[in-house]
Amino acid sequence: MERNYNFCAGPSTLPEAVLKQAQAEFLNWHGLGASVMEISHRSKDFEAIMVQSEQKIRSLLNIPENYKIIFQQGGAYAQFSMIPLNLLGNQTKVDAIDTGNWSNKAMKAMAKYAEINVLATAKDTLPEEGSLKFSKDAAFVHYCDNETISGVEFDYAVQSEYAPTVVDMSSNILSREFDVSKFGLIYAGAQKNIGPSGITVVIVREDLLGKANPMTPDVFNYELQSKNISMVNTPPTFSMYMIDLVLTWLQNQGGVSAIEKINNEKAAMIYNIIDSSDFYRNPVTKNARSRMNIPFTIVNPELDPIFLAQAKEHGLINLEGYRAVGGMRASIYNGLPLEGVKVLCEFMSDFEKKYG
Numbered sequence: 569m570e571r572n573y574n575f576c577a578g579p580s581t582l583p584e585a586v587l588k589q590a591q592a593e594f595l596n597w598h599g600l601g602a603s604v605m606e607i608s609h610r611s612k613d614f615e616a617i618m619v620q621s622e623q624k625i626r627s628l629l630n631i632p633e634n635y636k637i638i639f640q641q642g643g644a645y646a647q648f649s650m651i652p653l654n655l656l657g658n659q660t661k662v663d664a665i666d667t668g669n670w671s672n673k674a675m676k677a678m679a680k681y682a683e684i685n686v687l688a689t690a691k692d693t694l695p696e697e698g699s700l701k702f703s704k705d706a707a708f709v710h711y712c713d714n715e716t717i718s719g720v721e722f723d724y725a726v727q728s729e730y731a732p733t734v735v736d737m738s739s740n741i742l743s744r745e746f747d748v749s750k751f752g753l754i755y756a757g758a759q760k761n762i763g764p765s766g767i768t769v770v771i772v773r774e775d776l777l778g779k780a781n782p783m784t785p786d787v788f789n790y791e792l793q794s795k796n797i798s799m800v801n802t803p804p805t806f807s808m809y810m811i812d813l814v815l816t817w818l819q820n821q822g823g824v825s826a827i828e829k830i831n832n833e834k835a836a837m838i839y840n841i842i843d844s845s846d847f848y849r850n851p852v853t854k855n856a857r858s859r860m861n862i863p864f865t866i867v868n869p870e871l872d873p874i875f876l877a878q879a880k881e882h883g884l885i886n887l888e889g890y891r892a893v894g895g896m897r898a899s900i901y902n903g904l905p906l907e908g909v910k911v912l913c914e915f916m917s918d919f920e921k922k923y924g
């Protein structure tokens with residue numbers, strides 16, 4: 569069966585080469601006569617996956633030595649609570665920016681543990697760089713680098729003069745180069761650019777460890793996990809194996825700088841179609857537009873279901889907007905090939921000619 573071009577926001581399309589390799593190795597991994605899912609996580613073969621994945625992320629993102637890389641279960645959502653539990657120490661305040669659904673959900677979860685000082689609320693745009701008034705007594709500053717639903721992505725790193733920055737990069741990590749040293753903690757759910765769901769990558773500066781609330785579960789204690797190659801308990805072994813394959817695939821593409829060029833090209837193609845027409849719209853301010861998630865509407869919303877149905881016939885699937893938002897959304901993560909975006913753009917132009 570032909571594979572479709574899959575624009576799902578998450579869990580999302582994985583590189584075909586990775587899926588094929590997993591398929592080929594499914595029954596008999598590394599000549600063990602067993603699947604990678606069927607062996608002990610304490611075996612040397614499996615441990616190598618944990619160690620190598622960490623090394624690959626370190627080299628792909630150029631992560632300095634004073635940062636630990638941890639693989640956590642429970643999704644990015646769990647981190648909304650685990651971050652304050654691990655980082656607050658005896659402090660009580662968090663500075664937070666609200667740019668949409670995910671940063672808002674994080675703020676609400678963190679409010680169970682700390683007083684939240686909202687630095688800025690922005691919709692379809694970003695707070696102006698340099699305009700934020702940070703608290704002197706916050707334990708950290710939190711924001712979401714890429715709002716997956718509304719398609720708002722920061723074009724600068726938020727940095728307070730008083731506290732480390734904690735950033736949710738679930739939907740744009742590994743899509744572009746950035747300076748890790750500007751952040752105290754970076755976290756990202758795997759199911760967009762890293763692999764299948766079930767794992768969240770946490771990259772944390774060493775000096776922020778050692779402050780975990782005694783009530784923090786061991787499996788969510790960053791310090792404990794960093795000392796145990798993220799295996800205080802059994803990790804989701806198949807997801808970890810897939811992550812390792814995706815990271816190798818990314819290295820083979822030329823790494824993050826190479827994929828960044830392709831990602832920029834993909835996003836520019838779709839925004840060009842939207843901007844050069846009165847038929848499609850994207851409400852996000854230009855400097856805040858996401859290169860990963862592009863929501864758009866058609867002037868006449870009655871055309872939405874027709875667009876989606878015809879797109880599907882062209883092998884372009886999962887273009888529906890977020891369920892509470894409607895319209896369309898094209899999520900174009902690392903694994904979605906340039907060719908898929910070309911096909912989408914041709915389809916969008918033809919659809920406009922027909923119905924515009």
Ligand SMILES: Cc1ncc(COP(=O)(O)O)c(C=O)c1O
Nearest residue numbers: 578643644645670716738739757
């Ligand atoms: C930016 C962002 N943060 C957090 C989450 C929550 O992740 P999870 O469902 O893995 O807990 C998502 C999910 O899509 C997301 O896009």
